[in-house]
Amino acid sequence: MTHITFVIGNGDSRQPIDLESCKQHGLTIGCNAIVRDFHPHIVSAADERMLTDIITTAYTGQLYTRSKWNNKHGALPYPALPYEGEDRADDPWHWNSGPHAINIACATSPSKCYLIGFDMTQQNNYTNVYAGTKGYDSKPVDPKYWYHQLDKLFESYPHISFVWIAPTEYVCPKQWYRHANFSRDTTQNFNKYLHDT
Numbered sequence: 001m002t003h004i005t006f007v008i009g010n011g012d013s014r015q016p017i018d019l020e021s022c023k024q025h026g027l028t029i030g031c032n033a034i035v036r037d038f039h040p041h042i043v044s045a046a047d048e049r050m051l052t053d054i055i056t057t058a059y060t061g062q063l064y065t066r067s068k069w070n071n072k073h074g075a076l077p078y079p080a081l082p083y084e085g086e087d088r089a090d091d092p093w094h095w096n097s098g099p100h101a102i103n104i105a106c107a108t109s110p111s112k113c114y115l116i117g118f119d120m121t122q123q124n125n126y127t128n129v130y131a132g133t134k135g136y137d138s139k140p141v142d143p144k145y146w147y148h149q150l151d152k153l154f155e156s157y158p159h160i161s162f163v164w165i166a167p168t169e170y171v172c173p174k175q176w177y178r179h180a181n182f183s184r185d186t187t188q189n190f191n192k193y194l195h196d197t
Contacts, residue, residue: 003027004112005105009098010034011119012127013166016187021194022116029105031097033130035059044078044101050135051075064104066093079107082156089145090152099149106153112161114190120146122170147173154179165190 004026008014010033019038022028028040032050035043035057042062045051051065051073064070067077078100081092088094095103098118105113119127120143131138154162154176164172164184176182 003108003110004114005029005108005110006040006114006116007098007102007105007118008034008038008040009101009115009117009119010128010130011117012129013119013170013187014117015129016191017116017165018191018194019116022114025194025197027105027108027110029101031101033133033135036130042101042104044097044104045075046078046095046097046100047135048073050097053135064100079103081152082106083152085152087148089148094145095149096146099146099153102150102153106157106160110160112163115150115162115164116190118146118150118164119166119170120173147175151175151179154182157181 006022006026006028008019008028008030010031029042029044030038030040031044034040035054039059039061042064043054043059044064045054046066048069054063055073063075064078065073065075070077081103121141128136130136158181160181162182165187166184168186172184
């Protein structure tokens with residue numbers, strides 16, 4: 001049986017996606033404040049303040065965070081990275097909730113991993129659905145670490161097919177295209193897939 005994972009970031013592009021349908025098709029892994037709107041099977045929260053906020057909600061799924069404080073809060077520790085590197089971006093401490101969430105998905109050995117709401121920063125616009133709310137500011141974030149970290153995940157898990165779901169006009173990091181196991185699709189096509197299968 002095909003094992004599919006849906007890793008859900010909090011970029012604006014995720015808003016047209018039927019997240020409940022994702023949950024019916026495979027394992028869902030979300031990030032941080034997603035529990036305000038949707039309860040995935042697993043949540044990744046790298047920031048301790050965000051973690052403590054999630055714990056106060058009605059969320060009952062699995063919760064992952066950094067090994068520095070997972071025991072303190074009764075959460076699971078992030079799995080180790082699948083590679084070692086010398087760049088600052090290769091240090092797990094400089095991985096945020098999104099890349100860690102993808103690595104959690106990869107650790108379950110899926111055949112396919114859909115990346116939803118991973119807008120990164122498009123044309124210097126901060127496109128987070130929770131911008132300006134508790135735990136989030138409204139400033140654009142330099143996405144270069146995300147570009148590199150996801151690139152390394154695609155490289156480290158060649159047996160997993162990664163599909164980035166994003167509007168056609170969204171710019172994709174050029175280095176991602178070097179991976180035969182990476183592709184992209186539109187939110188419209190993705191919703192059609194969810195409802196037709």
